[in-house]
Amino acid sequence: MRTGEPLPAVGDVLALLATGLWRYDAAAGLVTLDAEAARLVGLPAEPTTLTEAGIRARFHPVDWNEVDGIVQLALAEGTIAEVRMRIMDEHGRVVRTVRSRSKPSHDPGTAKYELVGTLQEVTEPSPGAAARSPVTGDWRRSREAFLLDAGRALAEARSTQEVLRVAAGLSMPGFSPDGLAVFGAEGDRLTVVGHYGxxxxxxxxxxxxxxxxxxxxxxxxxxxxAVYLSSPEQYKARYPVSWPLAAHFGRQSWAFLPLTVAGRTMGAWMAAFKYPVAFTPDERSVLTTVARMLAQALSRAGAAETERELTDGLQRSMLPTLGPRIPGMGVAARYIPTGGGLQVGGDWYDMIQLPGGRFALTIGDVQGHDVRAAGLMGQLRIALRAYACEGHRPDAVLTRASRFLHGMTYGDDGAELRFATCLYVEVDPATGTLEIARAGHPDPAIRMADGTVLMRTTAGGLPLGIDPDADYPTTRLVLEPGETMLMCTDGLIETGGHDLDTGWRRIRRTLEEHDGDMEELADALVQAVHGPSSHHATGPLTDRREDDIAVVLLGRVAEGSGSDALATGAGPVVRRTMLTVAQAEPERVSGARQQLRELLHDWSSEEQVDSAVLLVSEMLTNVLVHTDTDALLVAEVSGDHQDRPDSTGGRRLRVEVTDASDDLPHRRHPGELASSGRGLVLTELLADAWGVDPRGEGKSTWFELYEEPTKEHEEHEGHEGHEENAEHKENAEA
Known part of the structure; x- marks a missing residue:
């Protein structure tokens, strides 16, 4: 070419360089080839237009499958799409290998794109490069296996730190970064989420x-x-201001990729290398895929951490402290949420200060384990506190709370009905008197000073929120010094496939076997169901719970003790239980029989236990049938257990049934067909002592049983007597 002559046409220059030109219109699905490009793909050397299926038939199918991924990567990054492909003849033989370089352009109004590129014949790769060439399948299979493993590991990561650890441990096929960093964005600022290396x-x-x-x-x-920097010189030329910050790390190549979720860039991922990396299309494809998986994993982990933070906040705001220490009383509580969802449910407990030095304990469970249940729980707890502070009695507090919850949850069609169980206890610390009202909640249990556990039957009504006019009768109990009362939700009882009966037996064993203070007992109860929990139990646990658990323990300090430690039965104690059976509640006679059996759980003679239960049933029934008053049952076990090594005698059971009637019972002589009149006859036959004592108003009928010695105890006493006689004989002979 002479100086000043016009430049040749682009097509002529490409033809001289044995380079073809082609154009692909994705909207029309057509590929246009010039003469050189047509020759390179095995067609006559003349311009032609082929369909997508027609051009696909000229290439090796494995290579063709690579094209779409490389083009999509170039579209995402706005870079050149470069691919090496094998040309096949009509017999399926490879005739040549070509390299295509194209620049994709995307139409913002549609999802279609257009490619304009070149086609040039190249030589086959050397054997040493075969392992990393996209023409062979080895590198591709290695890459696919790596991406599958990386995707699985990132999907299982549950926190941001776990995601970063997984990303740091990824070993990419053929090239692996030695330094990683994840950047986030807060407002107009770049933040460092984490880094490695x-x-x-x-x-x-x-x-x-x-x-x-x-x-x-x-x-x-x-x-x-994305930004790819293959050398320090390239980094310094493109980013001269920030190059001094990166220079001292001694890296040779860098890849910065966007972390994009749902079309929004949430941050950037840096992969830095100590050796030069060319960032071929295959390497960029791997990095881009990892960046997408990393963005999804970080998004999931961030959402989970936000959820856990919300859970912690809800728990902290909804679970109150137990307040100041009460003289002569000790209180301990635990709340364990479920492991699913927000880990906040409808269980709660509260301690309410009342006038005159009294206080109230309340525990309950709103139906459901969702956010609505948690919200209703918070509102109901506040309502209960407000009604209690107004000075209402326990029955009035629950009646008002039921009307409040019914109004909150009952829609026009009744579809939004929610109910809640509740146990409300008003406590007088000076006397240990408990006024209990119950709304469909499990009964409390009493651990006595010697470790005996009684399930205390209390009067109750419907769960809150079902009937706005429901009535909640109260039950009065006295917590004796050294005794502890357990209040809990059904999650503590029924978790692990247990029903109410087997669940209570599990709790009873824990209560009977534990000798520590109340804080240790509270932990032991939770651990017996679910394993270890934190001391305050206000943080989320990692394992999955079947139901929420709320536990409250109230203990009355033993006389002469300066702490809330549980009594261990080290000395003689009196074991006592009281129960009122009203005329309108004859079904409570069954509860009285059960309480007496629990009181005598370690009595040596089963026959005496059966006799005591029969006599109690007769005495209570006589009051209900022959008077119009209520019956008060008081059962008391005193003395030392004969199995104790320091025992000086047997134990005594004394049972009194008091009523307000002045009519004294008389012994009758019933005939064979008579249906009554045998009560005193049985008492005289079965009791060791009995009597009827008139009172100022009413009377008290009582009986006593003296524990029969066990066989081992008799043998022990006989052995001691034999040794004593032998000693007397030796002294006489001396």
Missing amino acids: QKPGDEGPFAQMSLDTDYPAAEVVRTGR
Whole structure:
């Protein structure tokens, strides 16, 4: 060419360089080839237009499958799409290998794109490069296996730190970074979420960096497009301002990729290498895929951590402290949420200060384990506290709370009905008197001073919220010194496949076997069901719970004790239970029989236990049938257990049934067909002592049983007597 002559046409130049030109219109699905491009794909050397299926038939199917991924990567990054492909003849033989380089352009109004590129014949790769060439299947299979493993590991990560550890441990096929960093964005600032391969504190200059800074990660967050830097010279030329910050790390190549979720760039991922990396299309494809998986994993982990933070906040706001210490009383409580969802349910407990030195304990369970249940629980707890502080009695507090919850949850069609169980206890610390009202909640249990556990039957009504006019009768109990009362929700009883009966037996064993203070007992109860929990039990647990658990323990300090430690039965104690049976509640006679059996759980003679239960049933029934008053049952076990090594005698059971009638019972002589009149006859036959004592108003009928010695105890006493006689004989002979 002479100086001043016009340049040749582009097509002529490409033809001289044995380079073909082609164009692909994705909307029409057509590929246009010039003469050289047609020759290279095995067609006559003349311009032609083929369908997508027609051009696909000219290439090796494995190579064709690579094209779409490389083009999509180039579209996402706005870079050149480069691919090496094998040309096949009509017999399926490879005739040549070509390299295509194209620039995709995307129409913002549609999802279609257009490609304009070149086609050039190249030589086959050398054997040493075969392992990493996209023409062979080895590198591809290695890459696919790596991406499957990486995707599985990232999907299982449950927190941001776990995601970062997984990303740091990824070994990419053929190239692996030695330094990683994950950047986030808060407002107009770049933040460092985490890093690996650098020393602690190295992230300082990059934290809180403005997004307008001349730094690759900031540019990626701003634009949403990846940045590849293959050499320090390239880094320094493109980002001269921030190069001094990166220079001292001694890296040779860098890749900064956007972390995009649902079309929004949430941050950037940096992969840095100590050796030069060319960032071929295959390497970029791997990095881009990992970045997408990493973004999804970080998004999931961030949502989970936000959820856990919300859970902690809800728990802290909804679970009150137990307040100041009560003289002569000790209180301990635990709340264990379920492991699913927000880990906040409808269980709650509360301690309410009342006038005159009294206080109230309440525990309950709103139906459901969702956010609505948690919200209703918070409102109901506040309502109960307000009604209690107004000075209402326990029955009035629950009646008003039921009307409140019914109005909150009952819609026009009744579809939003929610109910709640509740146990409300008003406590007088000076006397240990408990006024209990119950709304469909499990009964409390009493651990006596010697470790005996009684399930205390209390009067009750419907769960709150079902009937706005429901009535809640009260039950009065006295917590004796050294005794502890357990209140809990059904999660403590029924978790693990247990029903109410087997669940109570499990709780009874824990209560009977534990000798520590109340805080230790509260932990032991939870551990017996679910394993260890935190001391305050206000944080989320990692294992999954079947139901929420709320536990409250109220203990009356034993006389002469300066702490809330549980009594261990070290000395003689009196075991006592009281129960009122009203005329309108004959079904409570069954509860009285059960309480007496529990009181005599370690009595040596089963026949005496059966006799005591029969006599109690007769005495209570006589009051209900022959008087119009209520019956008060008081059962008391005193003395030492004969199995104790320091025992000086047997134990005594004394049972009194008091009523307000002045009519004294008389012994009758019933005939064979008579249906009554045998009560006193049985008492005289079965009791060791009995009597009827008139009172100022009413009377008291009582009986006593003296524990029969066990066989082992008799043998022990006989052995001691034999030794004593032998000793007397030796002294006489001397």
